[in-house]
Amino acid sequence: MRPRQTLVLGLILLVPVLAFLFLKSFGTNRYALPNFLPDHVDSTQIEGKWQRDTVFHQIGDFRFQSQAGREVAQAELADKGMYVASFFSTTCPDICPRVNSQLMRVQEKYRREGRVRLASFTTDSHQDSVAILARYAEQYGAIAGKWFFLTGNAASLNKVATEEFQLPRPLRAGSTMTPSSKLFLVDKDRRVRGIYDGTKEKEVNRLITEIEVLLYTYDHE
Template sequence: MRPQQILLLGLILLVPVLAFLFLKSFGTNRYALPTYLPDRVDSMQVDGKWQRDTVFHRIGDFQFVSQSGRQVTGAELRSEGLYVASFFFTSCPGACPRLNSQLVRVQEKFRQDPRVRLASFTVDPARDSAAVLARYAEQYGAIAGKWFFLTGDKTALSRLATEEFRLPSSEDSGSSLVHSQTLFLVDRNGNVRGRYDGIKERDVNRLITEIEVLLYTYEHP
């Protein structure tokens, strides 16, 4: 074999090795999801040098009644992998139907994946009983055990929205609860890994992609 042919063969064999090393070095960081809701910055000394580390908020546990009448906890929602949280009310005439129609897309995309769940919290618990939520859930084809419409104590729901997910409160309608277009992606540790405008198709497309990225990181830590 001629020297030129040996050199060419060597280059051909070297290309996939270099590609693998490049992807291994840079591919993971390229698709890493951010973490939202910082709580504080801790400082610690490592090898004589001070390092700063951001500590992020974790959504505290909660318990509310689903459309089936069963009690559902935050720990259950994230036990299989992750959940998408939203805040709505059934008599909302505009944004809520558009938001829930987008969530139908998310449900259908991950219909067969038990690691992905959806949690829609009512901001009008006085009207939105479990029975009302059951009828509402039927309109969107919510899959039992997959998409939970949740109601309960008004104070607990308000605390979840404003203190845990850090949504602004509103007194405009005589309620401290706020309806929001924001969707939240919550991982298995309770950290918020994504925020999206739930009535924008492009944002929901990004949500779907980032759910897939998060699931991939579970499979390939």
């Protein structure tokens, strides 16, 4: 056999070996979700060298009244797994119905998954807001204990929206914030792991995919 033919044959035989080694080395890598809402940068000294590390914001505690008339705290939403947060108004004619229709898909997908919950914060402030929310939740088929429509005083809602989820502040002082098309995926450590446009089916498909990633992470810790 000629030297050139021998070399070609050797390379052909070598390709499967290299492919096997590549897959063995890198095949176990998984897609990891990023963190959002950076808080500050920490410096830590390791072996005499300073290393900078970004610390991401943790959503602060809150407690609001739900459509069932009882108070719901963040611990009930996050500690069991994760929740999807949104901000809406019952009088919003366009964005809110589109977002809530997409959230119905998420609820149906995870109907039997107790670690996934939804929390929709209303920007309305009515004397009979609980009754209004109950009718609104019924309109979208909200499952009790799965999808919470939450309300409270304007100052507390604005604080959660603008300081915790970093949404824009109201244009006028003392007014409630405007509804948002954004959805936030919050993990059990109360950190935001994804932000999505809730009016777009493709974005909500991505949300569902990333919920699956988080669930997989929890199952294989």
